[in-house]
Amino acid sequence: MFILHFQENHNFMTEENYNPIPQPDEIDIREKEDAMGAYLMMFAALGAGLPLPILNLVAAIIYYYINKGKSLFVRFHSLQSLLSQLPTSILNAIAVFWGARIVFFDYAFTDVFKGYLWLVGIANLIYIIFSIIGAVKARKGQMYYFLFFGRVSYQSVFKRREADSLKVVNQPPKM
């Protein structure tokens, strides 16, 4: 019980260090569309980058850096989309190289590879489903947290930085 209390307190304390989460009515339409675009654009790139799945990672990183300077809401959704497509892209890349070895260099088509293809298929399916949900929620101005990636993105984007609290205060010239 003690430990539980301590943890709750601890969590409560750390939330102080985060910027407030924007509510749907505080977000303008432009931001909502940018946030939605983060999801849609990334899996459009997933299709385009199919032969070499690393390509869409590059596209996603570029998109993230373009949107980084915009509001925290946009930045959160861009980062969540970028992070959540990392494992899928890596799985896809491995599948492509492994498959190429089998086709061109006549390695055995093993059950292990077959099982891996199932894993890749399921991972892509989950990724696409969650991206669509994420896009719809973002368009409505809502936060939506994926398992693991949601919390990591939130912690990374909303955390107050030292620099934030050092507000620049304009001063008159020295007389």
Added chain:
Amino acid sequence: MNKNLRDLGVILIVALIIWAGFTYFSTTTEKQDLVSIQQEADIADFFNKQIFREFDSVDVELTDSVMNVIFERLSKGMDTVSYDYDIYVLKSDQVNAFTAFHGQLFVFTGLIEQTESAEELAAVLAHELAHAENRHVIKNLIKEIGLNSLILIISGGDPVVMQEITKMVVSSGFSRNMEREADEYAIQYLRKANINPNRLTQFFLKLKQKNRELPDGFEWISSHPALKERIQFVTENAGDSIVEIPIDLDWDEFKKSLH
């Protein structure tokens, strides 16, 4: 932070379970056994008819005794004998031998012409027997055209499609892995049957002189592993030299009788 690690762990474990589960329940290996021995025998009937329509065979009475002597010797080296093997000799200049279905082996007279001894032919047959024992032909066909279409075609017996399949089997386009496996088994068979496995190398070298191969560098693209690679493989894996017990046949006499 702890929650992040926990969630990451959950994702990784679920992914591993999916991978392991689908690997365990994959049916690649079983699927190849879906063609029963009986079905394969039916396929063989159709196929043999097709073969004998396209090629003239040398009188079976003439070749049977010779082939039996060689097969008897080789069967001593085989761990399993899955079929009642029949070895036919076909009249053709092609330097070729192939395995068909249900233990039906075919050798062209062109290949026999190239051999200098019964042991050399035994080495070639050992390789073909290895293909048969490992059911490579049926595995290959299933891989190429699928199990359902295979059964459909065989039962329908469409002549045009049968011709295509015949072509495929005669040209024996096995994968590198299958050829390697067959060479591996052939070495075993030959050693146990007291025939020097290097007889196989000898014959490969002859083939190499005979037909000029794909230019170097294209080796990987061909479905047949280049001869050079196979010669190297067999030489490396032939093992210690063994005392060869000659096969008791008058080879030159047999070759003459084929004309």
